[in-house]
Amino acid sequence: xxxxxxxxxxGTRLRPLxxxxxxxxxxxxxxxxxxxxxxxxxxxxxxDVILACGFMADGVRAVLxxxxxxxxxxxxxEEPEPLGTGGALKYAEDLLADRFFMLNGDCLTDMDLTxxxxxxxxxxxxxxxxxxxVDDPSAYGLVRRNDDLSVRQFLEKPSPDEIDxxxxxxxxxxxxxxxxxGMASAGxxxxxxxxxxxxLVGHGLYGYEASGxxxxxxxxERYLQATFDILEGEVRTEVGREVAAAHGVLRLAGEPxxAGEPxxAxxxxxxxxxxxxxxxxxxxxxxIGSRTVLGRxxxxxxxxxxxxxxxxxxxxxxxxTRISSSIVGADVRxxxxxxxxGRVVLGQDxxxxxxNTLLAGMRVFPGVTLPEGAIAF
Numbered sequence: 221x222x223x224x225x226x227x228x229x230x231g232t233r234l235r236p237l238x239x240x241x242x243x244x245x246x247x248x249x250x251x252x253x254x255x256x257x258x259x260x261x262x263x264x265x266x267x268d269v270i271l272a273c274g275f276m277a278d279g280v281r282a283v284l285x286x287x288x289x290x291x292x293x294x295x296x297x298e299e300p301e302p303l304g305t306g307g308a309l310k311y312a313e314d315l316l317a318d319r320f321f322m323l324n325g326d327c328l329t330d331m332d333l334t335x336x337x338x339x340x341x342x343x344x345x346x347x348x349x350x351x352x353x354v355d356d357p358s359a360y361g362l363v364r365r366n367d368d369l370s371v372r373q374f375l376e377k378p379s380p381d382e383i384d385x386x387x388x389x390x391x392x393x394x395x396x397x398x399x400x401x402g403m404a405s406a407g408x409x410x411x412x413x414x415x416x417x418x419x420l421v422g423h424g425l426y427g428y429e430a431s432g433x434x435x436x437x438x439x440x441e442r443y444l445q446a447t448f449d450i451l452e453g454e455v456r457t458e459v460g461r462e463v464a465a466a467h468g469v470l471r472l473a474g475e476p477x478x479a480g481e482p483x484x485a486x487x488x489x490x491x492x493x494x495x496x497x498x499x500x501x502x503x504x505x506x507x508i509g510s511r512t513v514l515g516r517x518x519x520x521x522x523x524x525x526x527x528x529x530x531x532x533x534x535x536x537x538x539x540x541t542r543i544s545s546s547i548v549g550a551d552v553r554x555x556x557x558x559x560x561x562g563r564v565v566l567g568q569d570x571x572x573x574x575x576n577t578l579l580a581g582m583r584v585f586p587g588v589t590l591p592e593g594a595i596a597f
Contacts, residue, residue, distance in 0.1 A: 221266045221337075222317040226308050227254060227325030228274030228299055233438045236567030236585040237547060242276035244325055245283040246443075247532055249450045249459050249513050250472055250495050252283050253437065255290055256328055256450075256457055261321075262291035264333040270315050271325075272308045274299045306410030309395075310403050317397065322412075324391030326438050328446050330456040331392065331430040339428045340394045343369060346424030347399055349417070350392035352434045360388040363427055371425045374418060387427065389413065390434055396424075432456075440547055440565050440581075447530055448511045451493035459495075468492025472516075488520060497533065515550065538574065546578075555592065 227244040237246060245252035254271075261269060269292045273280050277298045287294025297312050309322060321333065331350060340348040349371065351363050357378065362385050364373040375382060393412075399420065404410055417425060433455035437446045446455075453460045463470045469492050488502025491509050497516040502508065506520040509527025514520075518531050521539035531537065531548040538556035546564040554560065555574035563581045566572070570584050573592035584590070 221264075221319075221321070222268040222270070223261050223266045223321040223323055224270045224272060224309065224312055224316065225254070225257065225323045225325045226272050226305055227280070228272055228302060228308060229326070230274075234440065234443060235565075236583055237440070237443075237549060237565055239586050240549075240568045242273075242279040242283075244271070244273070244280050247515060247530075248328075248437070248443070249447055249457075250470075250497065250515075251459065253328075254280075254284065254325060256459075257323065257325065258284075258287060258290035258292050258294070259458055260330065261323075261333070264337075266321060266333070267292050268317070269294050270312055271296050272299065272312055273297070274302060300407075302409075303407070304409045304411045306403060306412035306416050307406075307408055309412055309416075310400060310406045310408065310410060313397075313400055313406060316400075319394065319396055322393045322395055324436075326436050327391050327434060328437055328450075328455060329390070329392070329432065329434040331390065331432045331434060333392065336392070336428045336430065337394060339369070339426070343426050344424070345370075345394070345426040346396045347417070347420055348394045348426045348428050350390040350430045351387040351427045352390040352430055353386045354388050355386075357383050357386045357388065363387050363389060365427045369426050369428070371417075371421055371427050373421065374413075387429060390430055391436075392430075440563050443547065444528070444530065444545065444563070447513055448528070451495065451511055451513070463493050463495065469494050469496070471496045472498050491527075503539070509544075521556065532568075549586070 244254040273296055336350055361376040362378055364385055366372045435446055437443050449455050450457050450460050469490050487504050488506035495513045497514050499517040500514050502520045503522040505522040507525045511528045512526050513530045515533035517534045519536045523540045524537050526543045528545045529543045532550040534551040535548050536553045538554055540556050541554055541558040544561040546560050548566050549568040552566050552570045554572045557575050559577045562579050564578045565583045567586035569587045571589040573590055575593040576590055577596045579597055
């Protein structure tokens with residue numbers, strides 16, 4: 221079975237993290253984000269994957285290579301310019317099988333694609349959309365279905381009196397190749413959600429009500445929540461199983477994405493659940509709180525305390541510094557006695573001098589240097 225993953229966006233909402241790292245390979249609990257999707261596809265018998273790239277495509281190829289590390293055969297297409305979801309689909313047409321999955325590359329999920337395929341075959345659908353129930357439907361476009369599970373209507377920005385379903389588009393589709401026949405030619409900007417799917421209502425478009433975990437990781441808040449959910453096993457992943465098997469503290473022994481080894485930190489105190497990358501150096505008086513991920517070669521000084529945060533490869537955290545609910549990019553240097561709290565995001569190679577206080581969603585872009593005591597609240 222084949223899948224087309226749309227992963228061409230720039231990830232602007234995740235900047236400055238994505239200023240230097242292509243969004244599909246942003247590290248998420250010890251491995252590239254898109255690796256979770258590839259492993260999920262592999263678990264459902266999908267072994268032929270086409271990745272539609274755009275921004276920093278070479279960086280994506282350099283990390284994922286041929287996909288064999290994740291159990292799939294991976295091919296790449298690179299859009300000359302952003303063409304929208306439908307335009308990317310049409311651009312890949314020559315590589316597509318007679319039936320294939322099409323997936324939004326922004327989502328972390330463990331929904332049952334095998335059951336979605338069974339329904340697609342049972343109904344004789346031309347296209348089947350995965351639909352997820354949500355707690356607050358008013359924030360989404362809703363999808364209404366008929367009793368036979370065919371899609372009746374798409375409803376954008378519903379008013380309270382219009383909400384009669386809680387099902388929303390989950391960004392996972394099964395398509396018969398023939399649905400591309402009526403689309404504009406390759407190179408045209410097309411929205412599959414606004415143009416193709418409405419045209420298929422009454423002509424073989426069905427909705428599959430999925431269950432399980434589903435989250436778009438496109439913002440720092442959601443990136444952190446996805447990190448916590450993987451560590452705590454809220455979403456079914458191989459990494460989550462490894463963390464559980466290691467009694468909540470997983471120390472990686474090799475490259476990101478390789479199997480880890482259970483065990484307590486040899487230095488410092490680490491509270492579960494947490495992941496500690498290879499080569500980390502924690503002062504004996506350092507404390508790593510729960511729901512924390514440290515990348516490879518991170519250094520944490522005496523009396524420093526990090527909790528509910530992600531600290532990427534090669535970062536240095538000074539003595540007495542506190543980091544909470546924040547994201548620290550690769551090779552960042554944070555001096556002594558700093559506070560970094562409340563969804564702060566530090567880009568790659570940022571230097572924060574001693575005694576700085578960074579709070580309330582502050583974002584510092586790659587390469588910036590903040591002198592000692594420059595920011596205080």
